[in-house]
Amino acid sequence: MSSFNVYIGPIHPALKEPIGFTFEVEGEKIVKANVNLGYNHRGIEKLLESKTWLQGAFVAEHVCGICSGAHHGCYCQGVEEVLDIEPPKRGLFIRTISWELERIHSHLLWLGVFFHESGFDTLFMYTWRDRERTMDLFEELSGRRVVYSLSTVGGARRDVSEAFLSKLKRQARYFRERADFYERLVLNDTTVLARFSNVGILSREDALALSAVGPTARASGVLKDVRYEEPYGIYEETPFRIITRREGDALAKTLVRIEEIKVSAEILEWMADHMPGGDVKVKIPPLAKAPPVEVISRVEAPRGELLYYFKSTGGTRPYRVKIRTPTLANILPIIKMIEGGYIADIPIVVASIDPCIACCERVTIVDKDKGEKKVIPKRELIRYSKEWFKRNLKELRGERL
Amino acid sequence: MKEWGFAWREAIRRLVSKAFTVQYPFVSVEAMEGYRGRIEYYMSKCTGCGLCALVCPAKAITMVKNDKIKPGRRMPVFDLARCCYCALCAEYCPSKAIKLTKDYHLVGYRKEDVKAKVIE
């Protein structure tokens, strides 16, 4: 069986970000997979070395548009430790509201793209319509729908009104109902079940060995969540339960993320009731000087553990800032999950780790040219995978259900 | 579909409920209170201190010599094609001379067409 390379990307219609895949296939089976990135690298770490401590927060939030709140909050939390500032509790509450609301919006966005990649476009429109409510909440809370720059070094930049908090509680209940609806849908729809279960399985040992993070690891039974291991900010007090499953396939990843929408909704409701009074931030001078110190700040972004390392040698600018994004840790698990699968599973497995390429412009393994090349645009890949799936539904049903 | 009733109910409920689409250009849509859009700069209040240019993360504000405020004083010029609309300048301006309005129609055929609103 001669094997040839299937190239997808780097610029791809359904793939919102530039990422290059090369799959070495023999017939339908994928023998080897390589990911080729670097198309999204802007040199932010070097740029951060030329920004002051305060400005850096607003550059760090542009690492990724979907999890900008996580990057922004993680940077501000780290710099508060560097400058030894204690943000007021109300400011921390507002920052955590932006974290949890962003987890709901990011998971809903992922659910829509995941349904779209496996061919259910109506569900893509349904989920993204529900997501519009989080965008309205963000616009009211922070003044902008995406990249909200809500917190700053020393707390939060805007206060929340009582009316907003009651609206937040109503919307949190709505998100829980929608999460129930999608969970029942995913568990009852035979085509969704057949498409997602036993696809791209990541065993617990592989997840541990490859240091996978976030829902990808939790779906394989690995108890890893920064809010659980090392509760930062106000996560000691909020009601939090870690969600894990054992199967490790795409269905388990979907259910873990849908369940996490409910957990985030519960946290939002709890926070709306227990919001403390007081002011919102401690104002710092724009050219604040920092003592020579090293700090690591870790936050649970929607895709996993996000780590910022600061090194300051005294002065108004950081000496070195290291950003390790969650998607970077989940790239090797893609290759482990996809080898041995079919071409039709490529879109599902790749989307199942919720790759945020803007986050992780760090990984590339260049392929080895063997055999002739064949380029499939992704839209045809989805159409092809739907047809291939219909043809083999009966025989597959036996194998997968 | 083992239990397909609820999905049909959802579809029918969506069918009968009001359309979710906002017919945008024919229906005018206002951004919410506190939206950070086009910059409004009040030249009368400005003292030319340059704190906004110092604090801007995108280096979008340049201080330009301008005698309108006081002879020999410098005035900030906002490059909206570089600005990241974070409103740090408005927050740190001591004389509250900068405000970000709700105007989000920042479209132009050339980069220079999108300008900040300068009020004497």
Place this chain on the structure above:
Amino acid sequence: MEVREVEEVISTVEEGAKVEVDKWGRAWVKISHSKLKETLKALRDKGYTHLSAITGVDLIDDNILEVLYHLLPERKDLPYLTVRVTIPRDKPVLPSVTDLFPVALLYEDEVYDMLGIKFTGHPDLRRLFLPEELPEGVHPLRKDFKGSIYKEVVK
């Protein structure tokens, strides 16, 4: 936090290694680069199974390159540990730890690309996310790197 336990494990490999804990409960330890692999192996068997990240820092004033290995323990009573290793700036070579932590394949690729530290024994060491046609000695996160890579590559 069982800092004594961690110190015993490390001192089995290298005597006199002192673990400092900063006021946020993070443990930092400095070891010589020749003992890197054994220390990481001992720590991994102890419970530090998750390698969070590898950070490269260019301390140009003391003419050394510093590499930090951030380790996350499985047991909640062990502190979050960072192992620090320094190598001379003109001879940037370190043993690769991909056999202990497979995920290091990515992190070491990044540190090589950004700082030019060669990891011996790394299965696939190459320029990670900068264009391949970039000349050998250009490593942007070095303090003496000025200018733009875009202008060099795209005429």
Place this chain on the structure above:
Amino acid sequence: MKRSLWAFHVNTGGCNGCDIEILDAFTPRYDVERFGILLVGTPRHADVLFVTGPVNSKTASRLLRIYEQTPDPKFVIAVGTCAATGGIFTGAYNIAGGVDKVIPVDAYVMGCPPRPEAIIDAVVSLIRKIEGGGNGGKGS
């Protein structure tokens, strides 16, 4: 041009905030398909290129290739301040600092990211400009 515009979306290394706002414009609330704008799979079927991101060193050649693959008459809309001048990433070592350094651009939508309504504004004004006889593609 009487037919409806077909769009192709190119992300050249931005933070994907503008990309999800462009995608948002296709979801039920804004629904740009009312104007017949469709997101197509390849640049060969496209009339409008939505370009986001400050063009980093590896995507520059791809962007140029895509621009040449798009059949004439073609129009380019640079969405977001990154696509206009590199925005918040000015000074980073791996970016060109704007899409117009690689291909001619017809319309700019500022904002970081711009609202879907602003993107609809740009497309509608572009349609009006085309019907007004302007043949675009030359940055006219």
